[in-house]
Amino acid sequence: MTASMNLLVAVCLGYVALLFLVAFVAERAALRGRGGWLRSPVVYTLSLSIYCTAWTFYGAVGYAARSGLEYLTIYLGPTLVMIGWWWGLRKLVRIGRTQRVTSVADLISSRYGKSTLLAVFVTLIAVIGTTPYIALQLQSVTASFASIAQADPNAASLDDNRNIALWVAAGLALFTILFGTRNLDANERHHGVVMAIAVEAVVKLAALMAVGVFVVWGLGGGLGETLARIDASARGQWQVDGARWAGLTFLAAAAFLTLPRMFQVLVVENEDEGHLRTASWAFPLYLMLISLFVVPIAVVGLEIMPAGSNPDQFVLTVPLSQGQNTLAMLSFLGGFSSATSMVIVASIALATMVSNHIVMPIWLRLTGGGAVISGDVRHVVILSRRVSIAAVLGFGYLYYRLSGGGAALAAIGLISFAGVAQFLPALLGGILWRGATRTGALVGLSLGFVLWVWCLLLPSFGTGVVISESVMAAGPWGIGWLRPYALFGLSGVDPLVHAIVWTMLFNAGGFTLASLISFPTPLERLQGAQFVNVFQHSGRTQNWAGDTAQSEDLMVMAQRILGPAQSQALFQEEARRQGLVGYLPEPSPDFLARLERELSGSVGAATAHAMVGQIMGAATVSVDDLLAVADETAQMMEYSSQLEAKSEELTRTARQLRAANEKLTQLSVQKDAFLSQISHELRTPMTSIRAFSEILRDGGALDAETRAKYADIIHGEAIRLTRLLDDLLDLSVLENGQVNLNLRTGVLAEVIDHAVAATGVENGPLRLVRDRQAEEVMLETDLDRLAQVFINLIANARKYCDAAAPRLTVSVQVRNGRLMIDFVDNGTGIPRAAQALVFEKFSRVSDQNAGGAGLGLAICREIMARLDGSITYLPGQGGAAFRVTLPVAQRVAAQ
């Protein structure tokens, strides 16, 4: 029974399709905000398992077969970090969050004053260190294909395996581009990818466990029997080389922190610091489980497989040799998962670095930053990410083709580890030591990198490939102490340990020394303070306490920085959240932390912290804080450009204010004129009253008739005064819209009758001409108010109509659902210039004093507006003519 290659390819494709589906569903769920399950600590822990690559899956058994228990060091390092340095990881994650760090290169560059040089350097080292590693994954997939193909007589020739590697690389590139550059979230989180690698983590663990169980209980004859076999074999012996163990454990621990892909899942993709708590025990457990059956598989494999078999493939070839095709298939998928998940995350991490620190700066320089203004940077960034991903995978494939896949898997892995471990001093120093400087980081990294290339990378290609045999043996130009494996005379040591010792010694030493003697730039000092004191600066553990009096000060400050609208909204929202009314919330620690965050968007974290601290009176502001404040000048410059934009807005506002002010001034002038008018209208009758009452009081020679006449004048003026006050009150009520309308139904003719009777005009010279039939119109309005308008119009006609035989004609017509009542007299009418003013307050047309204050028509206009009608002057009618318009009552209109 043989495994069919076709079936294998089909299963592979099916599995990849499943990953696409998982990633797609997770991405969709996250997009719709329903991805609560995506943010589980379990998913986070499983995503960390990309530490276990194909090297772990296949290579650990091979490693154990060659070097016994030494493979355990690879798991020991991360376990020690996870359990023993939990707080350090939390600090790293917190810094990543607060500084919006996107990669390990970003972290280091950002810590050391946002140095582009450092970023590029770290990126290059990462690419050089990771490319062989990617090649390794491609090779392992190809090798596993080959293992299965060997068992299949119908399989195509082995040469096709190279094509398989190509297809795998292309497929991975496609997947990574699809799910790794889907959106440009500022947090750089990729839910789909993380979920897919979590699934892969389960698959590879299950596969390795299944093979292990089969080997122990199916082949080894049970647990006891297998343990006995192990004891009997040479592998079981503890061949512990102390230096190598310590070196490897250290290397694994360092790589766990500095590998770009690990940094990606550990820090960048982290959703919640709290997940570290779970991961700190769950991830070591995962590592323990995945390493559980390594030795049994190695020992049993060495026993039952023909001599010369590659132990790196035991996980696959042992089940195959026993005809366990399904198990072999599962095992293959496990290895496939290990390889693909590593490649995907590594290429995302590298692409982010390459794109952010190499491609984008070059592009910006080439385009002169013009596009930053036009705003299509997003597309450029995404495109540059995609190209970078393809390039990274292309490099990996190229390396695979060129290297021929010759070296043992584990060796490449360790060399790669040693390469990225060079970031460690700069990284740790950066978050633990404020004295660390950019120069220090550069010196340390350079020394470490050069020594790594010389002592480990170049020799790894094989003696005579890059470094000639003579150089290896005698050193370049015969200088013995420069021999790659015996630097400075340190010979007889394991090459790896040798390299670790020298690179780390020079790296850390150079870093420390250069840091001590160099002087940090202001920005470096600021960033240093923020990184090293991240727990104080990010505020979660900082507990301010205070009362609302301080809230007011905080608000004053916030308004100054954020502007009134934004800060008032912020404070009001917080107050509402606390169940308070108004704008002043309790200065709870949560709120203060939030306020600091908001402020830091404008003035930087350190300034914001110092400002809040000063108001809350929490300790005095430290020298460090003040220094940091001083250092933020650079950020302030940027802020001032925002202010410039705001000042434009201010100009606009000022213009509007000026217009409003002009209007107010105008209104004020009108008000003065009105008061002046009222004063005049009130004082005039008062003058007569006072003068005549004094005359009467003085007594003297006044006959009865004169006395009665003067008393009459006083009486008349008092009535005039009262009427004026009534009119003023009426007008004020009408103008303020406070009037209560008394809506009733009635006939127009009766309303006019009432008005005529009230004016008493029938006893005077003015003759009224009416058409009673036309006046039989139903109305639904405030009949008293309407009558008031009519009274005014009739009284005006009586007063001002100057015809010899004064006549007032009242005519009624209904047009377009509006009722129109015209009052036209036969006098000389109102001069054209005065027509526009006749409805204004205190406007009097005729010179003669008619005893009114000039408020009548103003009141009429207000009344008609309230009644949903109007009153207008009708020119060209021969005499004074006014038209009153009203809506017709509904049922009348229907008739």
Add this chain to the structure above:
Amino acid sequence: MGKHVLVIEDEPNIIEAISFILSRDGWQVDTHSNGGDAMDTVLSKRPDLVILDVMLPGRSGYDILTDLRNHHETAALPVLMLTARGQNKDRDMAERLGANRFMTKPFSNADVLDAVRDLVPQ
């Protein structure tokens, strides 16, 4: 024998009151109620004093005062201004234009009489 006062005022009742007060004190009183032709009346009647209202139909009291001061025959004629508006700026205006006295309505009869006696040398 009595000195001659011209009252330029549009409110009939006020005209009547002032006329009564001054006549009782022995003054000869003429009245005029329109602003437009007030200047002509002053020139034809040649009074010893003018009592001038501010708000007049036709031409305002201020304009009439300006005319009086610009005319050589009336440039020194005593003018008592009366106004019902009574704001400070009205008083300032009257003084600037050359009014000899400024009174706010309503006034006390005795004050008017004192002012008139004051302004016209006996």
